[in-house]
Amino acid sequence: MMRLAPEITLRPYQPAGVNREAVADATELHSDVLLDGRPIGARVSGSQLEAAVQCSAGWLIFSTGDTPDEEMLRISLVGSNGTLLDAARIGGPYSTGAFSNLRFEPPSGVHFRFIDNADWRVEVFDAPQVSLPWWPDAKGVWRGSQLSRYFRVLRTPV
Helix, strand or coil: CCEECCCEEEEECCCCCCCHHHHHHHCCCEEEEEECCEEEEEEEECCEEEEEEEECCEEEEEEECCCCCCCCEEEEEEECCCCEEEEEEECCCCCCCCCEEEEEECCCEEEEECCCCEEEEEEEEEEEEECCCCCCCCCCEECCCCCEEEEEEEEEEC
């Protein structure tokens, strides 16, 4: 069963002895995942938590980087043991969007709006699925070159 997970929060990651502004200028911002205020060992891309959803695999975390005129949505699946299982990004240069209209499609789907006046859907798998790194989920979705996925991202124009 999927549900909103208010017990999950993000804390911006700052390496020891490094100025936060220097980190923001040099790299993409990352955050530590907290469960009831305590770190669980996972670090995800993004600094602004949009939503956290508990699912059978752990937590599906939606975050943004709070970057005007180039907002990207990061989707991270963190296992209940604190391991980052899978990640994807929606967006690109000069794309803007606002995360909204989160709703569930049981047993494993989450719908939302973000960019392109489209309905986006994340489907979480019960087990990892084989993937081809050069075969994208949907237009505007970016991933690393992994050979398995724990979720897929679908886009339906409205």
